[in-house]
Amino acid sequence: MYSTRMSNLPPYLFARIDEMKTEQAKKGVDIIDLGVGDPDLPTPPHIVAALCAAAQDPDNHHYPSYAGMPAYREAVASWYHKRFGVTLDASKETLALMGSKDGITHIGEAFVNPGDYVLAPSPGYPGYSTGTLFAEGKVHEMPLLRQNNFLPVLDNIPKNVARSAKLMFINYPNNPTSAVAPLSFYREVVDFATDNGIVVVSDNPYSEVAFDGYRAPSFLEAKGAMEVGVEMHSLSKTYNMTGWRIGMAVGNAEILAGLGRVKTNVDSGVFNAVQHAAIAALSGPQDCVREACTIYQERRDVLVSGLRELGFDVPAPKATFYVWMPVKDCMSFAATLLNTSGIVVTPGIGFGSSGEGYVRFAITRPVERIKEAIERMRRLDL
Numbered sequence: 001m002y003s004t005r006m007s008n009l010p011p012y013l014f015a016r017i018d019e020m021k022t023e024q025a026k027k028g029v030d031i032i033d034l035g036v037g038d039p040d041l042p043t044p045p046h047i048v049a050a051l052c053a054a055a056q057d058p059d060n061h062h063y064p065s066y067a068g069m070p071a072y073r074e075a076v077a078s079w080y081h082k083r084f085g086v087t088l089d090a091s092k093e094t095l096a097l098m099g100s101k102d103g104i105t106h107i108g109e110a111f112v113n114p115g116d117y118v119l120a121p122s123p124g125y126p127g128y129s130t131g132t133l134f135a136e137g138k139v140h141e142m143p144l145l146r147q148n149n150f151l152p153v154l155d156n157i158p159k160n161v162a163r164s165a166k167l168m169f170i171n172y173p174n175n176p177t178s179a180v181a182p183l184s185f186y187r188e189v190v191d192f193a194t195d196n197g198i199v200v201v202s203d204n205p206y207s208e209v210a211f212d213g214y215r216a217p218s219f220l221e222a223k224g225a226m227e228v229g230v231e232m233h234s235l236s237k238t239y240n241m242t243g244w245r246i247g248m249a250v251g252n253a254e255i256l257a258g259l260g261r262v263k264t265n266v267d268s269g270v271f272n273a274v275q276h277a278a279i280a281a282l283s284g285p286q287d288c289v290r291e292a293c294t295i296y297q298e299r300r301d302v303l304v305s306g307l308r309e310l311g312f313d314v315p316a317p318k319a320t321f322y323v324w325m326p327v328k329d330c331m332s333f334a335a336t337l338l339n340t341s342g343i344v345v346t347p348g349i350g351f352g353s354s355g356e357g358y359v360r361f362a363i364t365r366p367v368e369r370i371k372e373a374i375e376r377m378r379r380l381d382l
């Protein structure tokens with residue numbers, strides 16, 4: 001019944017985790033979910049108020065612009081200039097997305113022909129691979145290893161693969177490893193992409209979830225980046241708006257035009273009221289972002305300290321709300337935690353072959369629940 005393309009798709013990791021959680025919950029188990037990275041903090045009130053006001057306006061009840069409201073795209077350009085010092089032409093170098101996943105999974109259809117290579121990090125967000133499979137391309141995994149600070153070694157990519165690759169996905173601050181990248185790495189990526197004629201897609205939704213004074217750069221800050229790539233960003237993590245489905249792609253105008261052409265054929269744009277709320281988020285006070293980071297940092301410290309007391313070698317991340325922990329067997333470890341203690345963590349293998357030997361904790365639950373998870377783990381022989 002299904003297409004060959006469907007048979008090539010792996011089961012979506014987080015959907016399977018949801019099934020496993022449901023099975024345990026039916027047994028009456030008190031689940032502590034440290035698996036999927038969905039913020040538990042509410043969307044800030046001023047953003048909600050902007051949505052409510054805009055939803056009352058009948059002018060917003062019609063089909064929205066495919067590319068996004070001019071006012072939203074101007075707000076995106078202004079935010080990028082203020083935050084990263086990157087100057088964008090809002091009319092050509094910004095594009096509204098229904099969350100960054102929208103752009104990540106559709107951009108391959110604009111640039112990848114059947115059999116073309118796409119360079120994707122491993123471990124990495126599953127959308128890089130699934131979007132490639134929908135475009136009938138071939139994924140070449142770029143291993144992210146601890147000894148390389150979880151940065152891909154571009155010189156290790158075979159020359160024949162590099163020459164036939166159409167896209168390269170990069171993602172820092174990184175999901176799932178929580179690694180960060182210096183601007184010097186982005187300069188290497190620009191040179192590599194220029195030499196091989198590759199379109200770079202920087203996935204940067206975690207730039208604002210940072211700790212200890214760290215400020216993540218944008219790929220577009222690197223000299224020449226605007227000539228070879230685009231960056232996907234999202235309001236989901238920064239403003240606790242995962243369910244709102246609003247984000248942006250910014251960068252090279254020609255690349256964005258290709259993505260935009262795909263999107264005009266597969267969706268009808270983002271609800272205008274949501275775009276008005278996003279304008280309020282990007283243009284309004286940013287205290288809410290700093291407050292959220294303070295909460296996440298406390299949770300990070302409690303989790304990392306507890307895991308270290310249990311004997312695990314866990315670095316404290318500078319950004320994201322993930323903790324990437326080495327274990328002997330990720331599937332066995334995750335299953336043990338869920339089946340014996342009701343704790344959900346994500347096995348690293350679900351993010352690619354180089355994710356084996358790790359599990360990912362999401363610090364998207366209150367400190368008290370994280371402490372409870374540590375106490376439950378303390379009672380196990382791990």
